[in-house]
Amino acid sequence: MNLGTFGNMADNGGSVCDFYANSSIFITGGTGFLGKVLIEKLLRSCRKIDKIYVLLRGTTNKTAQERLEDFSHEVLFEKVRQDDPNIMKKLIPVNGDLTLPNLGMNNEDYSLIVKNVSIVFHAAASIRFNLKIKEALHCNVEGTKKVIELCHKARCIKAFVHISTAYSNTDKTFVKEEVYPAPENLDKIYEIIRQNEDDTEADDLTSSRPNTYTYAKAVAEYEVLRNHGSVPTAIIRPSIVTPIWRDPTPGWLDKWSGGTPIIFGLCKGLLRCLDTQPFNVIDFIPADIAVNLSIVAAAKCHVE
Structure with missing residues (x-):
């Protein structure tokens, strides 16, 4: 599937591009692999977007602005920069931290986001x-609640x-497109954590899952x-998100992680066997898909 510049939406006769026209967007995780591909696609296919605010943490060596400039010069953005040399000016860095109150933003930036943003990823x-x-x-729960x-x-x-992730419900054989009740009440989870400083019983909470991430x-x-x-x-x-399939740069990725080593090893003939079950499926999805x-889902959930 290649959505290109996005066609008409059958539900309301408008296009995805129309939905994003003149809108400002707020993105967390914009410097991650999937976040970069998301930003590039929005800039290239939804040209009438007003601004994209990207939440970034400054480091001891670089400010949020410098980090944004670094990744915006990556090969991924070459095509969109050639089409419109000024397009990257739509990206606005916002210094913050997902784990802090108000996402770590100062009052001025927070008010700016509240006033201008209409779509959040x-x-x-x-x-x-x-x-x-x-x-x-x-990080993954309290940060989400702050957003x-x-x-x-x-x-x-x-x-x-x-x-989210396809593996958020690994305790189930078949996962439907619905949100399941949490493994445990969040208040109870925190109470168990408070009562068990050594984390022994707290880690037992996750026994139904392969790890604390899922x-x-x-x-x-x-x-x-x-x-x-x-x-x-x-x-x-x-x-498992893999390098870009087709759009805009086939095979692009920013770091050697996830399922990429497996794919590379299989293609090169270096990896000839895996310790697994014969009917298991390694479930990969290209980043561009x-x-x-994600982009279409925002427009779709709005019209419904």
């Missing part, structure tokens, strides 16, 4: 599988897209369901 997450449960919840709070305050919110993402999905209220919301569950779905 929440792609930021810690994907470390070995975090303690408290740390995984702090939802921002959506409720946004004056002209049209859509909120939460990027556990926290399941809790986050349920918190989105419970708290999104009147905000038009979609949850996207990509599987996951991004196309």
